[in-house]
Amino acid sequence: MGIRQYSILLLSVCIYLPILEATSPNIVFILADDLGWNDVGFHGSEIKTPNLDKLAKNGVQLDNYYVQPLCTPSRNQLMTGKYQIHTGMQHQIIWPCQPYCVPLEEKLLPELLRAAGYATHMVGKWHLGMFLKECLPTRRGFDSFFGYLTGSEDYYTHHRCYHISELNVTRCALDLREGEEVAPGYDGMYSTHLFTQRATDLIHNHDHKKPLFLYLAFQAVHAPLQVPERYTAPYSFIKDKQRRLFAGMVSAMDEAVGNVTEALMAHNLWNNTVLIFSSDNGGQTLEGGSNWPLRGRKWSLWEGGVRGVGLVNSPLLEKPGVTSRELIHITDWLPTLLNLAKGSPERTTSLDGFDVWKTISKGTTSPRLEILHNIDPLYVDIAPCTGDPAQSLLPDLTHKPRPVTSRVNQSDGFDVHIHAAIRYRQWKLLTGYPGCPLWFPKPGSTSSLQSSPPCPTKEAAVRLYNIEQDPEERDEVSALNPTTVDFLLRRLHHYQSGSKPIIFPDDDPKCDPGLSGAWGPWA
Numbered sequence: 001m002g003i004r005q006y007s008i009l010l011l012s013v014c015i016y017l018p019i020l021e022a023t024s025p026n027i028v029f030i031l032a033d034d035l036g037w038n039d040v041g042f043h044g045s046e047i048k049t050p051n052l053d054k055l056a057k058n059g060v061q062l063d064n065y066y067v068q069p070l071c072t073p074s075r076n077q078l079m080t081g082k083y084q085i086h087t088g089m090q091h092q093i094i095w096p097c098q099p100y101c102v103p104l105e106e107k108l109l110p111e112l113l114r115a116a117g118y119a120t121h122m123v124g125k126w127h128l129g130m131f132l133k134e135c136l137p138t139r140r141g142f143d144s145f146f147g148y149l150t151g152s153e154d155y156y157t158h159h160r161c162y163h164i165s166e167l168n169v170t171r172c173a174l175d176l177r178e179g180e181e182v183a184p185g186y187d188g189m190y191s192t193h194l195f196t197q198r199a200t201d202l203i204h205n206h207d208h209k210k211p212l213f214l215y216l217a218f219q220a221v222h223a224p225l226q227v228p229e230r231y232t233a234p235y236s237f238i239k240d241k242q243r244r245l246f247a248g249m250v251s252a253m254d255e256a257v258g259n260v261t262e263a264l265m266a267h268n269l270w271n272n273t274v275l276i277f278s279s280d281n282g283g284q285t286l287e288g289g290s291n292w293p294l295r296g297r298k299w300s301l302w303e304g305g306v307r308g309v310g311l312v313n314s315p316l317l318e319k320p321g322v323t324s325r326e327l328i329h330i331t332d333w334l335p336t337l338l339n340l341a342k343g344s345p346e347r348t349t350s351l352d353g354f355d356v357w358k359t360i361s362k363g364t365t366s367p368r369l370e371i372l373h374n375i376d377p378l379y380v381d382i383a384p385c386t387g388d389p390a391q392s393l394l395p396d397l398t399h400k401p402r403p404v405t406s407r408v409n410q411s412d413g414f415d416v417h418i419h420a421a422i423r424y425r426q427w428k429l430l431t432g433y434p435g436c437p438l439w440f441p442k443p444g445s446t447s448s449l450q451s452s453p454p455c456p457t458k459e460a461a462v463r464l465y466n467i468e469q470d471p472e473e474r475d476e477v478s479a480l481n482p483t484t485v486d487f488l489l490r491r492l493h494h495y496q497s498g499s500k501p502i503i504f505p506d507d508d509p510k511c512d513p514g515l516s517g518a519w520g521p522w523a
C-alpha cells in the first residue's frame, strides 16, 4: 500500500473512532414500584395509561417477561445481572435498620456503564442498602443521585417510620438525598412530580459528548396511596376507594413517562435512545394493585408476583410494533445494556443474565430457556392472605417479620419444604409455600375471591404448571409429568448447592436517623 493510501486509511480511522464512541445509545431505564399485570391500559386495565400504551404499541411489548416478587430482589438483580441466590440476598428486602447492602465486591450496572464512557444518573428509590457510605448509589457507579434510600415513605413529606422491635421504639425521619447530602426543602412536593422534574432537568443539562444512562426508579405506585386529586378525577366510576387512588397514582406516573420521552425528543437525544419500562414485582392486592387474571400477588412466586410489565421503545429497534413472547428476565438487562453500550463485562463474574437485544430488536429466539425464580428457605408471608382488606388488618409494613428457621436437609436431593420456583421453557415448578395462592377477582367485578380448589396450604408440596397453556396456574400437572418434575427438582438442587449463604442480619440498634436528621449511613 502506498503512503497516500496509508494516510487515507489512518485518516479514516481517526475520523471513524470518535463517531463510534458517540453512537453508544442513551439508555433510559424506568422502573415502576408495585405495578401489577392488570394495572396498565395495554394489558386491558380500566386504568388509563395512554403514554405507556403508545410506547408499547410502537415499541416491543414484553409479554413473557419476569421480575422478582419483591423490591430489593428485583433491583439487586437488575444491578448485578445475577440471581438472588448468587449474592446472598435471596431472603426478602432490606429493612431500614439492617446493616447490609448489595455485596460491595459486586460491580453494578452504572459502574460498568460509566467505565464504558457513560454519564450515569439515578433518580428515585434505591433500596439496595445504605448502612455504610460505600453502599450509596454515588459510591456504586452513579455520577448523581436524587431520591430515597429505604423501601417506602410518604409521597409528600418524604418521611419514613420504622419500628425496631429489639428496642420497641419507632423511629421516623426524612429519607431524601441529593447525592450523599440530606435534601430538606421538598416538603409537600409529590414525588412523581419531583422525580420527573429532576429527570427532565438531567436530560436538559446532558452534555451530548457522552451517552446518557438515566435510571428513574419511581416511588409510584407503591403504598401509601397518595395522589393529587386531579389524577383521580377521571376515575369516579371506580367505586373501591383504594383502587381509585391507585388508578390516579398510575395516571400520574404515565404522565411522567410522557414528560420524560418528550424531554428526550426536545433535546435531540431520542433518535439514539433505548427506553425500557419495567415493573419491579407484582401488584399488592391489599393496596389497590391488580394482577388479574394471574394468581397470587407481590411477595409470592405465583405468576401474579413475578410476571412483569415490560416494554422497550427505541428508534434503534429493527422490528418495532410487535409483542414479544420470548422468555426474558430482569437479570438480562445488565449484559444486554452493557453490550449495547459496547462496554466490557470483563469485571463481572458468572452472570445469570443473557444478552437479549437481538430477541427484542429483531425478534430472534431468546437465548434463555430457564429462570430460577428463587430459593428462599427462610420465607414468611407478612400480609394476610385474604381478598377483602376490610376483613383483615393491613399488614404493618413498618415492622420486619422474623424469619423462621428452616428444615433444610440436602442429603436427599432438594427439600420440597423450601419456598422455591423454577421455570424451564413452558414448565414452572413450585415447592413449599409459594405465598398467597388466591386468584383475586377483576377490579369492579362482583365475582368473589376464588381459592385454589384443593387449597394447598403451608405444607410441603410440589406443583407443576404449563405456563404457556395455563398462565393462571389452575391445572396442577405434576402427577402427569414425573420426568419433568424430577428434572426440575434436580435443577433446584443444583442451584441450591451453589447458593451463597443468606445475608439477613438483625436490626442494628445504632441505626438512629435522629442523629443526622435523615435515614442514611450510620455505621
Ligand SMILES: *[C@@H]1O[C@H](CO)[C@@H](O)[C@H](O)[C@H]1NC(C)=O
Pocket (backbone or CB within 6 Å): 168
Ligand atoms: C412497647 O412500647 C409500647 C408503648 O411505648 C408498650 O405499650 C408495649 O407494651 C411495649 N411492648 C413491649 C414488648 O415491651
Ligand SMILES: *[C@@H]1O[C@H](CO)[C@@H](O)[C@H](O)[C@H]1NC(C)=O
Pocket (backbone or CB within 6 Å): 192, 193, 194, 196, 197, 252, 253, 255, 256, 259
Ligand atoms: C408533566 O409536564 C407538565 C407540563 O410541564 C406538568 O404540568 C406536569 O405536572 C408534569 N407531570 C409530571 C408527572 O411530572
Ligand SMILES: *[C@@H]1O[C@H](CO)[C@@H](O)[C@H](O)[C@H]1NC(C)=O
Pocket (backbone or CB within 6 Å): 268, 271, 272
Ligand atoms: C440524531 O439527531 C441528531 C440531531 O438532529 C443528529 O445529529 C444525529 O445524526 C442523529 N443520530 C442518529 C443516529 O440518527
Ligand SMILES: *[C@@H]1O[C@H](CO)[C@@H](O)[C@H](O)[C@H]1NC(C)=O
Pocket (backbone or CB within 6 Å): 409, 410, 411, 412
Ligand atoms: C437428613 O436426611 C438424611 C437422609 O434422609 C437423614 O439420615 C439425616 O438424619 C437428616 N439430617 C437431619 C439434620 O435431619
